[in-house]
Amino acid sequence: MSDPQPGSGTFLTFEGIDGSGKSTQASLLADRLRANGRDVVLTREPGGSTGAEEIRRLVLEGDPDRWSAETEILLFTAARRDHMERTILPALAAGKVVICDRFADSTRMYQGLSRGDLRGLVDALHDLMIGREPDITVLIDMDPEIGLQRALARQGSEERFEDFGPELQQQMRAGFLALAHDFADRFRVIDGNRPVEAVADDVFAIAAPALT
Known part of the structure; x- marks a missing residue:
């Protein structure tokens, strides 16, 4: 996939x-940047474009065992490709700030590791069909038990992966921290076990220098 033009x-x-x-922090950063005069596109994965939102409904609703891990990887990659083509790359080419709630790192974790040793497949498909990493990835590090309680308390949640239980949360936290080590050039880890405002201030302090 070709990248946006220079600038x-x-x-x-x-x-x-x-x-x-x-998700809260992504929204707060978008609001703060807009208040500072930046043109911001706030999006999410899976989703963020018409086709990707249709795939989102396929993968996040229904029985947790509805799809094999391999099928999920293909579905998420297809959604991401459409998202890139329709939303992310055009916005970047126009000089906008794109803030995305989840991207390929979530697929590396949820499908690539938690449901089998398929990380290599995830990375191969990413290189072939996506070919781009974020400029900055903000990892909100959270106590897994608290995170699961929050997730399950959300009304009308469609995130079927929450049904996998606390063991997945523990595994995912360790996996995300390992990714932050492997991709230290773009990852920034922030302690999420604090008031929302304190976390938001740290997020802005990380993002602002990259936008000058």
């Missing part, structure tokens, strides 16, 4: 276990 915008992603507050 493109900035691509930031938020990652973390379920209930970590990443």
Whole structure:
């Protein structure tokens, strides 16, 4: 996949276990940047484009064992490709700031590791069909038990992966921290076990220098 032309915008992603507050922090950062005059596109994965939202409903609703891990990887990659083509790359080419709630790192964790040793397949498909990493990835690190309690308390949640239980949360936290080590050039880890405002201030302090 070809990248935007020179002079493109900035691509930031938020990652973390379920209930970590990443979605809240992504929204707060978008609001703060807009208040400072930046043109921001706030999006999410899976989803963020018409086709990707249709795939989102396929993978996040229904029985947790509805799809094999391999099928999920193909579905998520297809959703991400459409998202990139329709939303992310055009916005970056126009010089906008793109803030995405989850991206490929979540697929590396949830499908690539938690449901089998398929990380290599995830990375191979990513290289072939996506070919781009974020400029900055903010990892909101959260106590797994607290995160799961928050996730399960959400009304009308469609995140079927929460049904996998506390063991998945523990595994995912360890996996995300390992990714932060492997991709230290783009990952920034923030302690999410604090008031929302304190976390938001740290997020802005990380994002602002990349936007100058």
